[in-house]
Structures are given as C-alpha cells and as structure tokens.
Amino acid sequence: MIDLHDKVKQVLITGASRGIGLQAALSLLHAGCRVYCVSRSPSNHAHDNLHHIPADLASGVDSGAEICALLEERGVFPDTLILCAGAITEALIPKQDPPSIMNQLNVNFVAHVELVRRLIPHMMRHRFGRIVGVSSTAARQPAPGQSLYAASKAGLEAFLRCCAMEFARKGITCNSVAPGYVATEFSARLEATKDLSKVVPVGRMASVQEAADAVLFFLGRHSDYVTGTTLTMDGGLSLAVK
Numbered sequence: 001m002i003d004l005h006d007k008v009k010q011v012l013i014t015g016a017s018r019g020i021g022l023q024a025a026l027s028l029l030h031a032g033c034r035v036y037c038v039s040r041s042p043s044n045h046a047h048d049n050l051h052h053i054p055a056d057l058a059s060g061v062d063s064g065a066e067i068c069a070l071l072e073e074r075g076v077f078p079d080t081l082i083l084c085a086g087a088i089t090e091a092l093i094p095k096q097d098p099p100s101i102m103n104q105l106n107v108n109f110v111a112h113v114e115l116v117r118r119l120i121p122h123m124m125r126h127r128f129g130r131i132v133g134v135s136s137t138a139a140r141q142p143a144p145g146q147s148l149y150a151a152s153k154a155g156l157e158a159f160l161r162c163c164a165m166e167f168a169r170k171g172i173t174c175n176s177v178a179p180g181y182v183a184t185e186f187s188a189r190l191e192a193t194k195d196l197s198k199v200v201p202v203g204r205m206a207s208v209q210e211a212a213d214a215v216l217f218f219l220g221r222h223s224d225y226v227t228g229t230t231l232t233m234d235g236g237l238s239l240a241v242k
C-alpha cells in the first residue's frame, strides 16, 4: 500500500488504458482514490472507482477542453493530475511529416498544457494540487529519430517547472518523472530496446510497477516540499551514455 497524501482523492490520468498509466491507476484505486482515465480505448479493468474518459489527445487544445467539459458535467474536480499519455514516431527529421509532428506535440505537450490550464484554478481554490508529468530521458539525451518526441517531453518538463514556481504558494506541486526504458508496448516498438542489457547498467528494463511507483512518490505524504524537479529512473542509463 502506498503512503499517499490524505488530500489525494480524485485523480485524472492520461494514458491509463495500459502501461505505466494503468499501473499508477491500479495502485491509486487500491489506495482508495477515485480515478479518471483518459485514453482513446478503455482498459480491461473494471472497478467502481475507475472511470474511463474517452478522448484523442491528438486534437491538442480541443481535447483538453472536451475532457474538462465532461468532468464538469459530472461535477468532478481532480486534485491530482498525472500526465502520462505519450506518442512517438521514430524518424529522421526530413521524414517527420506535419501530421506526425503535430501528433507528437499535441499528445505529449499541448493537450497536457490545456488540462493543467483549465484544472489548476480548482486546485488553487482548494489550496492543494499534485501534478506529475511522465517525461523521458530522451528530453535530455539526443537519439536519432526522436527529435519531436524529445522536444515535446522537454517542453512538458519546462512547463511544469514554471507551474511549480507559479503555484508553490497555493499548495500545488508540479514535478516530472523521466524513465529510461520500461517494459510496455511503447518500448517494444523502439529501435534502441533490441539489446538493452548492454547499455543499461542495471541490465534490464524497469517494470511498470517501478515506473508507477516513481510517479506516486510525488503524491506521497512526505513529498510536500518537492516541487519543480524531475526524477530520472533509468537504471543508470544516463550515467552510461558518453
């Protein structure tokens, strides 16, 4: 059982139909939270406190607005946001066509900015909020073919650092987690995961539970003073890169 802050009760998670987001959702349900999961398709899990909010974040600002309208209709005002949905198109820059550019920027960055912009006033009124972005080590470590993905994740981290400054006095913390490689459908598609044991000092990928636990750290009872930071959890990968 995680040692959650007692004000963490209603959590909105993007990208919670599978992978890291779903694992975080399951841990939060277990801890007694009500969890609202945004994704295009629902997860296979059923629970009275698990609610699917269908949305395609590729619509950027519009999807953020639609999600918030749906929440408002239901009288739901999340105290916690986990921004976990992610999209990547691995291709060199000339092959990153406008739809793939916009898809990566919208899913990883723009839709999340809009969700924060619309939901933070409620957190301010209640003088409590927890916001965690799921970034990537790619935000800092260049890899060929990942330019838009890296830029959108770096943007998300920078955005959350500024939010941390703006809302620190309102009891709202904003942080990011930057995983290296986590065993999910997402990483299975990546070129670099073919022979990880040689490049990751720990010698394996992280499990989804390990990645979810890093996210949940920021929702913990003892994390009030932690804001504006990024927790890298990569099994030492960034140490090993020359």
Ligand SMILES: NC(=O)c1ccc[n+]([C@@H]2O[C@H](COP(=O)([O-])OP(=O)(O)OC[C@H]3O[C@@H](n4cnc5c(N)ncnc54)[C@H](OP(=O)(O)O)[C@@H]3O)[C@@H](O)[C@H]2O)c1
Binding pocket: 014, 015, 016, 017, 018, 019, 020, 021, 038, 039, 040, 041, 042, 055, 056, 057, 058, 084, 085, 086, 087, 107, 134, 135, 136, 137, 178, 179, 180, 181, 182, 183, 184, 185, 186, 187
């Ligand atoms: N796995 C890794 O090695 C790794 C490493 C570093 C960072 N990350 C980051 O961790 C986060 C979670 O990744 P994961 O590994 O758990 O991936 P995953 O298992 O593929 O899950 C991705 C989630 O994002 C949702 N999503 C994708 N596109 C969406 C869209 N257009 N609209 C709404 N939801 C969308 C998916 O739901 P639907 O398809 O149902 O919409 C799914 O719930 C991502 O932000 C990723 O960049 C992962």
